[in-house]
Amino acid sequence: MDNSINQKEIVSKSLVDKQRIAIISDHGDPSTETGVEEAGGQNVYVRQLGEMLPTFGWWVDIFTRKIKKEDPMIVQNSPYCRTIRLVAGPEKFIPRDQIFDYMPEFVSAFEAFRKQENIYYPIVHTNYWLSAWVGLKLKNLTDIKLVHTYLSLGTVKYEAALKYKTLTQLPEIAETRLKVEQQILEQADCVVVNSLQEKKDLRNLVSQKGCIKLIPLGTSLDRFHPILQSEARTKLGLNLTEQIVLYVGRFDPRKGIETMVRACAQSQARLTGNLRLVIVGGSCSDRIDELERKRIEQTVQEVGLSEKTLFVGRVDHHILPLYYACADVCLIPSHYEMFGLVAIEAMACGIPVIASDVGGLKYTVVHEETGLLIPSQNIKLFAEAIDQILANKVWAKQLSINASNRVHKYFNLTTTVGQLNSLYNELLAQKVELTLTT
Ligand code: UDP
Structure with missing residues (x-):
């Protein structure tokens, strides 16, 4: 946590010129070390997204499940981006396939945090199917625009795992996962896919309904560039x-x-x-x-x-x-x-x-x-x-x-985040239009 940042200053400034967004990444903590089990691409992408969105005028809160007692609940990643670790189930690492039962607690903890801080998030962007379930619950509770990114698709993943025998049978959670992956496609305001193949897979294997937008993931060209x-x-x-x-x-x-x-x-x-x-x-x-x-x-x-x-x-x-x-x-x-x-x-x-x-x-x-x-x-x-x-x-x-x-x-990160920014703004504009016409 960066103590040099004056919280009051941030709050007052942000209320004037920043729009709130909640990014939900159930198991992909953006503030943890990457390159070990279940801490890879999702963590990196969510962190990069959270760090860059403020340059487009957003104040970002990234919500994830707290997996270590000693971890702070809030990490200030940058002046307008925080990681918020919600207690949902035991404060220890639990494999992804076993987290679903704690997701109702995640929703309650999210709502409690939001009410305590008196924050309203007009846009919620969920990542991975467990977060999708959370997003759908939140959409029932408050008036939000819901954007979802799959990052992994059950139907394709299970098919590959059975074919290459890295799984001998489907995990117990498979049926629930596949159902939620269909619901989120049909009910989210927009699903963001990262490749054409993903779009084809969704349409062929999941549902013909729902809005899909292709925005590839990007990487930081300041960080990754040729070196001798x-x-x-x-x-x-x-x-x-x-x-x-x-x-x-x-x-x-x-x-x-x-x-x-x-x-x-x-x-x-x-x-x-x-x-x-x-x-x-x-x-x-x-x-x-x-x-x-x-x-x-x-x-x-x-x-x-x-x-x-x-x-x-x-x-x-x-x-x-x-x-x-x-x-x-x-x-x-x-x-x-x-x-x-x-x-x-x-x-x-x-x-x-x-x-x-x-x-x-x-x-x-x-x-x-x-x-x-x-x-x-x-x-x-x-x-x-x-x-x-x-x-x-x-x-x-x-x-x-x-x-x-x-x-x-x-695949330039700035372009990716710029496209997401445009999408969020389009969805917010729809919300305003709806308010004006009703
Ligand atoms: N990574 C890292 N340190 C390592 C190994 C990997 O930070 O020691 C990062 C890597 O740079 C990449 C991410 O972990 O950003 C892996 O993402 P990818 O989408 O390739 O695979 P995933 O882990 O999501 O299956």
Whole structure:
């Protein structure tokens, strides 16, 4: 919490020129460390959104579930953006699939906070299906405009998990999730999708009803931009001549890290003895991501790449540009990826991406223009793709330039937040019109 900020000053100023918005992110706390289990893209995106919306005239409160007793209830992220941690259920980490029962408490805690602070939020933007349920309840209680972003879609996620056997049966909560995902599409004032694929999936698999607007996620170009490879490697103490294949993300079976390890082992580049695999991402000792990390370590050992693999652990978001800049290629071998922020972060740093041909990755990565798209889990084709990029420096340079240009054109955070700002304003204008005509 930044104590230097005078709360009274903020309140009086904001009442004059700022419009209130509540962003609800049930499990994606924007003020927590990212890169470990269940703290990834959602946390990063919500934090970036909250930090940038005030420049468009919004006063932002981001609501999330409190998962540690010692965490402060309110974090002042910037003068006009706060994270508010609501007590809903035990103050400890609970896997997403088990949080639903605490969502009624989340709604009560939200309402209690709002009444205590005497705040009215004309716009509520929910993220992930659990927050969608909260948003629908709030819409019944107060006159709000409700915007929703899925970030993960049950129907597609479950299909991929059963196909790739990362799940043997659907979790108990699946039926409720699918129902809420349909309700939010049909009842929200607008659902924001991040890729064309997501829009198609919603229309084909969820419902024909409801308003959908395509606004891709974006990344900060101030943070993620090209840096000289030699400079980045020197700063991180990495070898200047090795060919580096990079993975950035959480340890989760659906991320397909095993495919990458096995592909590196099969690649021709391995035979030169000059290949290095750098894996960035953390795990927590008492959580399931630890199991996946151990499984990946075993795979690395099994294929004889232990000497050539560096497990870096979790890296702070602001240090990540250096890791991207070190790489010759970044791999995203996911079985399922609704959007995949890592793809646009790597591309913004001018790194070619080899990604699975799934979900949002089909939209961010352009095959043979900014990188390569490969059928997920196809080890042989991933290995060939790695060789193709590593063996051809001139082509790799062209991919790198195209990748950076594509992010500037389509996935710039400022543009994303600008589009959301316009959407919120359009919805508020509808509200005013309605008031005037009734
Ligand atoms: N990330 C991070 N530190 C790490 C590993 C990952 O901050 O050590 C961030 C990464 O930069 C990205 C996010 O975690 O912004 C992962 O988002 P993505 O959409 O790729 O995957 P998700 O975690 O949502 O499945």
